[in-house]
Amino acid sequence: MSPAAVPTTPLTLGTSFLGARGDAARTAELADRLLASPHAIDTSNAYAGGRSEQHLGAAVHRAGGLRAGQIIYSKADADPRTGVFDRDRVLTSLEESLHRLEVDHLPLYHLHDPQPRPVAELMAPGGAVETLVQLREEGVVGAIGIAAGPREMVHEYVRTGAFDAVLTHNRFTLADRSARPLMETAREQGMTVFNAAPFGGGVLADPSKQEYGYRPLPEELVRWIERLRELARDHHVELAAAALHFSVRSDLVDSTVVGITTTERLRQLERLATSVVPDAFWSDLDGLGEPPASGTD
Numbered sequence: 001m002s003p004a005a006v007p008t009t010p011l012t013l014g015t016s017f018l019g020a021r022g023d024a025a026r027t028a029e030l031a032d033r034l035l036a037s038p039h040a041i042d043t044s045n046a047y048a049g050g051r052s053e054q055h056l057g058a059a060v061h062r063a064g065g066l067r068a069g070q071i072i073y074s075k076a077d078a079d080p081r082t083g084v085f086d087r088d089r090v091l092t093s094l095e096e097s098l099h100r101l102e103v104d105h106l107p108l109y110h111l112h113d114p115q116p117r118p119v120a121e122l123m124a125p126g127g128a129v130e131t132l133v134q135l136r137e138e139g140v141v142g143a144i145g146i147a148a149g150p151r152e153m154v155h156e157y158v159r160t161g162a163f164d165a166v167l168t169h170n171r172f173t174l175a176d177r178s179a180r181p182l183m184e185t186a187r188e189q190g191m192t193v194f195n196a197a198p199f200g201g202g203v204l205a206d207p208s209k210q211e212y213g214y215r216p217l218p219e220e221l222v223r224w225i226e227r228l229r230e231l232a233r234d235h236h237v238e239l240a241a242a243a244l245h246f247s248v249r250s251d252l253v254d255s256t257v258v259g260i261t262t263t264e265r266l267r268q269l270e271r272l273a274t275s276v277v278p279d280a281f282w283s284d285l286d287g288l289g290e291p292p293a294s295g296t297d
């Protein structure tokens, strides 16, 4: 069976920090701006302990419902107390998400960060993945995806053929290309591919950040990113723009998921998206060779 189609926009706004920082008024304003933007929005049951979905739902309420064409994706998460990720948990997770978001349908619903548990457990008859498949058949969700980090595990889920979409993060950027094989498999299978965290969690947009993919930056990668910065300076390109365009221009990516923490970051994203990165930058980037290991698994 061919994968179900997933509505996408070239950029998706990531909301893992929504409700985790800032005061209530600013968070509400950010949620309103996210919803008013032309981009799809990515959230999950677990982001900010459920507050990401709550703030988005409050914005949906203030707007009198989702406008035509507005896209919000969410994700099923394991039970936050017990770590259980079974059929009942998927159903509860979805019920909570629909309630918080004030919607009755999701165009895409991911299995989120299942890595603590074996693939075989979640793929077992009557388990989490079979439940997602049933939800898609019933039409409660339009499509189902796998959204997680560890590349071997994500690749294994992709190969099952059960999913319509995959979301990989921090592993297809200027500084780490290790998700390419799993993205190629997803492409061959006709799946929709989301590439999240094009800034590696921030360091490729903000030199003061000392982490890559939420882990300390390896020394060798620090030196390689310095060479990358020099290359960007030589071409009069903002490194953040190059990092964003690396993902957006790739044939392997349907949508690039960028974390937005403030309304200012949203304005900056619009500027970065429309900035031009010259072709010569990309050919000179090839000259730097493959980046060293970033520490992602």
Ligand SMILES: NC(=O)c1ccc[n+]([C@@H]2O[C@H](COP(=O)([O-])OP(=O)(O)OC[C@H]3O[C@@H](n4cnc5c(N)ncnc54)[C@H](OP(=O)(O)O)[C@@H]3O)[C@@H](O)[C@H]2O)c1
Pocket (backbone or CB within 6 Å): 013, 014, 015, 016, 017, 042, 043, 112, 113, 147, 148, 149, 167, 169, 196, 197, 198, 199, 200, 201, 202, 203, 205, 206, 240, 257, 258, 259, 260, 261, 262, 265, 268, 269
């Ligand atoms: N397992 C999963 O499903 C999974 C995992 C990871 C990510 N995701 C999704 O992908 C989204 C993006 O991930 P991410 O936020 O971790 O990584 P990211 O998009 O690579 O980095 C976002 C961070 O970069 C910084 N930044 C953004 N624009 C900037 C600019 N113009 N100048 C300087 N700094 C800038 C911001 O930091 P500050 O604003 O804090 O300074 C922001 O928090 C998440 O929100 C989530 O929706 C999903």
